[in-house]
Amino acid sequence: MTPRADVVVIGGGQAGLAAGYHLRRLGVDFVILDAQSTPGGAWQHTWDSLHLFSPAAFSSLPGRLMPAQPEEEYPDAVHVVAYLRDYEKRYELDVRRTVRVLGVHRDGQLLRVETDSGTWHARAVISATGTWWHPFLPAVPGRGHFGGRQLHTVEYRRPQDFAGRRVIVVGGGNSGAQIAADLAYDTELTWVTQRPPRFLADDIDGRALFDAATARRRALDAGRTDTGGVASLGDIVAVPPVRAARDAGLLTAAPIFTRLTRGGAEWADGTRAEADAIIWCTGFRPALSHLAPLQLRGPRGHIATAGTRAQDEPRLHLLGYGDWTGPASATLIGVGRPARDAAREIAALLDARHG
Template identity: 70%
Template sequence: MNDSAQVVVIGGGQAGLAAGYHLRRAGLDFTILDAQPTPGGAWSHGWNSLRLFSPARHSSLPGWPMPVHPGEGHPTAEHVVDYLTAYEKRYDLPIHRGETVTAVESTGDGLLVTSDSGQWHAGAVISATGTWWRPFLPTVPGAFAGRQLHAVDYRSPGDFADQRVVVVGGGNSGAQIAADLTGAAHVTWVTRRPPRYLPDDIDGRALFDIATRRRHALDRGEEDTAGVGGLGDIVAVPPVRAARDQGHLTPHPMFTRLDPDGPVWADGHRAHADTVIWCTGFRPALTHLAPLRLRAADGTVPTDGTRARGEPRLHLLGYGDWTGPASATLIGVGRTARDAAADISDLLGGEPHHGGAVPDQRRT
């Protein structure tokens, strides 16, 4: 297949959908290439009890509020997947599924996007592949005989009934999975430093506001307040709060090695483990951009806003604060998607499109 579009968006998760919405409003011809066979992005792959940090009204993509979650508590991952599925249909976004992009290259007058089924010629590219597809596993000395997995592979506590499970990680995933396993398994929670909980009344909307204020302050040349990171690392969602208050989330320092039977600490203390679950974060999934040679030593691509400094026809969307305040969140990605679409429209000279108008936002 050989085709062309003014803009190619790589990734059909929440960032790719937000990009599509604003590209349509900007009057640009675009297509979205997504490696997944079904809608929902990374939300289709989270653990069973995964929920948003915020209520639906504070968890929406641009144009259409997320419907209220019918059950108790904040929306589930399944509710988010249903919303994203309906969102792409509502706005008739041109998504090609099962398209794994392997390379983006410069052609002089544009960018060439190669997938496993063909090539696309584009005036601009938005990379919105996220981080879920590149889990980070640290190297620890030793040879553990049990099972090791990353948070991306965790589904439910029933899979670990009566096992001795070591959960490694002092962020949200580590706290949530350790809390989820409470009552089903014998859990040892390991963190590199004492866990830092955000105030119990903090939710996703507040996190977005804090991140935005920090970004604006930095843009004005003011002192860095550290934003959300200055408040803590863990959002105390109800299950985490309950496990913490009941004394089930007792942190242990990081071990120094993994022997066949389990972790060993610097003081010689040992613990038997059947499974180690690494909740150690992710790296940006950017291997498709390797031909452009843009990545810095820390693995990111230097950007001005979302635009790559070394390639102005490339924008990166939804990878974290380095591509916009709270841009890896549902509520935060809309603003940076709007800015990226406006920049691309200026770059391409506002050429006429063939994608049709955005449907009336009041339609139900």
């Protein structure tokens, strides 16, 4: 018998769990399908030194405050994984593992969710797969000719793996700054950025970023002038390890190189930097390949949304991919409100069709 649920949530990370919390409160029948074998979403795959940008109390999913981590103002990824595991258990969320969704299809009045372990039918779907599984690598001349090791943020774990080596870190965002700070002491580091690094004021953390993102969304929704949101404040949160490396003079960025060579990087003026490894901290794209059968992408690959709802498929909601699916919705603190809105819209849709 083909399994059915009123709502199928795709992804068991923070966005999927927040959706499950609100669906459960509304009494909606749902299931969460997660490709990971254990709870914790992408947090269980990050580099060892990664910490949140905010204290625990300001990094919580709806309904359950994250407990403080002893002796840590900003909790580490291991603490976040434990919190997500507890959250899932506390609210008895129906998460099925290990289930990889292959495609979502229209099937009359239902959506057909094909997976590597069977097919589900649902009256609505929430896609909450995030971006971690779709790393972005820029098209840089000579990238295929470089003779050393190349890896993306998702593959980096610890500085000891590169001790004594020549490493180029590419990227001027938080990941680039944090990994550069990680490597600054025991490697021959070259940090390159597209534009000069913009550090936020030392007293700004995730709380202020969430407030800025929310204020921008409210201004845009009200037709007022764009406040600029988080981008108006800077690009890099000065978490303690980044601050320490910066203040020690170890985080001096060079402009982006012109091309790669077999032995390293080269700039337009002929300057060269030899390298044993290049770490691309160049961001991510939404992991949405499972939605391809619905043919919702526009000319630039973007799925048009109204809030979290796909404009051309009202039975589909996208949650946790960034500001285009809710202010700061890719963060722990930010995903709660759009998850609530998505759950309410879906509940209303199901009620209307029952009626």
